[in-house]
Amino acid sequence: MDEMTTLRHMRAEISRPGPDRLTTGxxxxxxxxxxxxxxSRTASDPSPTGGTMNEVEITGHSGQDSRGLFRRRPxxxxxxxxxxxxxxxxxxxxxxxxxxxxxxxxxxxxxxxRTKTVSAKKVLNAAADRVRExxxxxxxxxxxxxxxxxxxxxxxxxxxKTGKTERRTAENWDSVDRTKRGWVxxxxxxxxxxxxxxxxxxxxxRPGWKALEELSTDPDELIRYxxxxxxxxxxxxxxxxxxxxxxxxxxxxxxxGLATREVAPKGLRPAAYEALAKVPGMKATSGVVDxxxxxxxxxxxxxxxxxxxxxxxxxxxxxxxxxxxxRTTLDNKKSYEQFIWVTDFAVVDKVKQRxxx
Amino acid sequence: xxxxSHVERRPDPLEDSVLVQASQTDPQRFAELYDRHAPDIHRYxxxxxxxxxxxxxxxETFLVAFRRRDRFDPSRGAARPWLYGIASNxxxxxxxxxxxxxRVLARTAVDPVVEGHHExxxxxxxxxxxxxxxxxxxxxxxxxDRDVLLLVAWESLTYDEVxxxxxxxxxxxxxxLNRARKKVRKALGGVDPTAAREEFNRG
Numbered sequence: 001m002d003e004m005t006t007l008r009h010m011r012a013e014i015s016r017p018g019p020d021r022l023t024t025g026x027x028x029x030x031x032x033x034x035x036x037x038x039x040s041r042t043a044s045d046p047s048p049t050g051g052t053m054n055e056v057e058i059t060g061h062s063g064q065d066s067r068g069l070f071r072r073r074p075x076x077x078x079x080x081x082x083x084x085x086x087x088x089x090x091x092x093x094x095x096x097x098x099x100x101x102x103x104x105x106x107x108x109x110x111x112x113x114r115t116k117t118v119s120a121k122k123v124l125n126a127a128a129d130r131v132r133e134x135x136x137x138x139x140x141x142x143x144x145x146x147x148x149x150x151x152x153x154x155x156x157x158x159x160x161k162t163g164k165t166e167r168r169t170a171e172n173w174d175s176v177d178r179t180k181r182g183w184v185x186x187x188x189x190x191x192x193x194x195x196x197x198x199x200x201x202x203x204x205x206r207p208g209w210k211a212l213e214e215l216s217t218d219p220d221e222l223i224r225y226x227x228x229x230x231x232x233x234x235x236x237x238x239x240x241x242x243x244x245x246x247x248x249x250x251x252x253x254x255x256x257g258l259a260t261r262e263v264a265p266k267g268l269r270p271a272a273y274e275a276l277a278k279v280p281g282m283k284a285t286s287g288v289v290d291x292x293x294x295x296x297x298x299x300x301x302x303x304x305x306x307x308x309x310x311x312x313x314x315x316x317x318x319x320x321x322x323x324x325x326x327r328t329t330l331d332n333k334k335s336y337e338q339f340i341w342v343t344d345f346a347v348v349d350k351v352k353q354r355x356x357x
Numbered sequence: 358x359x360x361x362s363h364v365e366r367r368p369d370p371l372e373d374s375v376l377v378q379a380s381q382t383d384p385q386r387f388a389e390l391y392d393r394h395a396p397d398i399h400r401y402x403x404x405x406x407x408x409x410x411x412x413x414x415x416x417e418t419f420l421v422a423f424r425r426r427d428r429f430d431p432s433r434g435a436a437r438p439w440l441y442g443i444a445s446n447x448x449x450x451x452x453x454x455x456x457x458x459x460r461v462l463a464r465t466a467v468d469p470v471v472e473g474h475h476e477x478x479x480x481x482x483x484x485x486x487x488x489x490x491x492x493x494x495x496x497x498x499x500x501x502d503r504d505v506l507l508l509v510a511w512e513s514l515t516y517d518e519v520x521x522x523x524x525x526x527x528x529x530x531x532x533x534l535n536r537a538r539k540k541v542r543k544a545l546g547g548v549d550p551t552a553a554r555e556e557f558n559r560g
Contacts, residue, residue, distance in 0.1 A: 003541045007510040010491050011404045011471050016396040021408070025399075025416035029391050032423055033384045197428065198442070198524050204427070 120282040120299050126318035127259075128273035135266045142265075143347040145177035145208050149263050150355060152344040156291045157327065157336040169343075173351040178207035183351055209265070215258075217267035219274035226254050240278060252279045252301045256311060260320060262345040288312065290321045291339030298324060312339075373436040377429045387426065390436060391419050397437075398444050401512050406451050407458070407470045414451075418444045433521065441514065442522035445504050452500060462492030487545065494544035498537055505530055506537035 143149060151172045158165045170185040178197045185191035197207065205211050205226075216222045220240060227243050228236040237243050243251070258264070259272035276282060276299075283302035290296040290312045297318065298310030308326040313319060322341030328334070346355035373390065380387035395415050402411035421443050422429075422436075429439060448455065462468045466485035495503060504523055508514045516534075520527045 003538055003545055004510050006487060006545060007491065007506070007541060010488065011468065011511075013471055014400060014404050014408075016400045017403070017408075017411075021412065022391075022395050022399060022415065024412055025395060025419060026388070026391055028416045029388060029419045029423060032420055033387060036384050 118284045118286045118297055120284040121277045123284045123297050123299055123313055123318045124273050124277035124282065127313055127320055128270040128277070130317055130319045131273065132267075132270045135270070140266060141263065141347045143176045143209055143263060145210075146180070146349075147176050148173040148180070148182065148348050148351055148353070149176060150344075150346045150348045150353070151262055151342055153340050153342050154291065156339045158338075160326070160335045160337055170340075171354075173348070173353075175351070176207070176209055178203065181351060212268060213265045215265075215268055215271075217265075217271040219271050219278060222258075222271050223251060223255075223275045223278065226251055245280075248279055248281060249301065249303065249306070252276060252282065252306075255279070260311065260323070262342060263347065283307070285310070286315070288324070290314070290324070291341050294321075296321060374429075374431040374434050377426050377436060378431050380423075380426055384423070387419075387423050390422070394437060394440050395419065397512070398440055401441070401507075402444055402448060404470070404511055405448055405507065406455055410451050410454070414444055414447045417447050421447075435518075438514065438518040438521035441508060441512065441518075442524065445508070445523060449500060449504075456496050459492040459496035463489050463496060468492070490544045491541065494541045498540060501525075502533045502537040502540075505533040506541070509534060 151174075153170045153172070154167060155170050156165065156167045170191075171183075172185055173183045175182045175194070175196065180196055182194035183191055184194050197203065205215060216225055223240060223243070224236050224238075227247055255272045255276045259269050259276060261269065279301065281302050282299060285298045285300070288296050288298045288310070295315045296312040297315055298312055300307045300310045308324075310324045312321050312324050314321050322339055325338045325340075327336045327338045344355070348355055373393075376386050376390050376393075380390070398418055399411050399415045402414040405411075406414065418440060422440055429436070433439070458469045462470075466489050468488060498506065501523070505519055508519045508522060509516075514522065516527050516530045519525075519530045523530075525533075
């Protein structure tokens with residue numbers, strides 16, 4: 001008998017546990033499943049009802065955690081899975097209506113004033129034109145898969161109660177093919193490592209430049225491809241009319257990520273803007289300001305938990321100038337009007353390496 | 358690699374990837390993955406850490422897996438290596454207590470992890486020498502070597518599965534396993550292996 005066999009006998013009296021022993025773990029998993037299902041239910045529910053738990057959960061996503069997803073990673077993440085979960089249940093959550101924290105009469109004067117009407121379609125199509133013009137003649141710095149996309153951003157947050165404003169610089173390094181550790185500093189101020197994808201892990205769309213190049217630059221085709229979801233999950237819809245309301249939530253999220261990338265194959269960003277223009281429920285709000293106080297138009301997906309997540313466009317030419325959101329802390333005690341805009345970006349070889357200027 | 362000592366029905370890997378994919382749109386399907394794999398993961402964690410820590414490891418493993426399910430590559434097929442990988446990371450968080458228990462075993466011949474599992478007075482005394490040596494050897498292995506050794510010995514994972522689980526190349530699996538086996542063999546040096554088996558089996 002060799003040492004492996006001897007080892008195999010060690011502690012062999014420990015057998016698979018009975019069902020009792022596994023109950024706690026099963027219950028905890030079930031709670032997570034339920035939470036996700038109810039979060040997505042609330043997220044896609046345009047009515048002003050929602051349980052406390054759901055609100056806190058969703059605010060966590062849209063305010064803090066998903067920030068990185070929204071801008072940096074146009075892939076299926078928490079939010080996508082949550083949105084997709086609506087398919088299994090159509091129950092409307094009516095318990096514990098605690099009021100609409102993201103709007104309503106409590107809104108302080110510093111917030112956006114909804115004045116003129118402007119069509120989201122017009123703004124987004126114009127934004128696509130702006131990108132297309134900028135891409136024409138511009139030399140594209142194609143990143144290699146082993147490189148990083150560096151972005152430097154200003155994050156400005158104003159406490160909605162006290163009016164106190166804080167402003168800081170955030171620097172991020174995204175591994176192009178996600179095989180290397182990246183660094184994200186967008187939220188929180190201390191930054192965090194983004195671990196490479198593991199062997200069993202992938203993203204949707206897949207990481208890497210080639211995958212971006214393979215995405216269609218035809219807006220309809222792009223939407224249909226994205227609506228299909230990760231391999232085999234969904235069926236590619238024949239027409240945009242076949243896309244369900246809950247799927248549009250995920251789609252607009254992914255499209256925003258693609259449209260606002262700093263570095264993308266030519267044609268992809270304009271297509272993403274034009275695709276966004278086709279999303280039912282996109283709403284433009286004029287008379288807002290951007291992070292620097294300049295007049296702007298905000299475009300958001302007009303659903304309860306996404307309507308404050310605006311892409312901002314300058315009022316004259318509808319060029320994209322940054323993001324605006326309402327961030328509420330997880331304990332629900334503080335909320336901030338938040339602006340993020342990119343001040344510099346480049347392709348670099350190493351994480352934490354700044355571009356030479 | 359030595360053939361597994363006991364044959365187990367392994368869930369069809371194809372069914373696993375289908376389940377994970379289905380759970381993207383219907384999260385409830387993920388619960389089936391729990392029913393399918395939690396018993397094995399629990400046994401593995403319990404063998405390394407004891408029952409109550411295993412309860413936690415199992416619960417956490419599936420929570421982590423559920424939250425990261427969009428990152429599961431369906432082309433990999435089976436969820437088993439993926440789940441063992443997550444569990445191994447979580448077990449690493451209990452490393453001190455794991456090693457301490459091996460040391461207790463090495464010093465006292467009483468294995469805190471199996472205490473209360475059986476009335477096994479005879480075998481415990483009889484297998485004391487082997488158990489102590491194994492305890493001492495396992496306590497001295499590096500975390501990486503121990504993970505590989507125990508995934509192969511206790512869970513009968515193939516080299517490929519271990520490589521997937523721990524996200525290391527297959528070559529590294531081989532070299533770690535060789536190193537770990539050598540150390541265990543050395544620790545068992547003075548023991549007649551045949552006698553040892555009889556002693557273990559008597560319990």
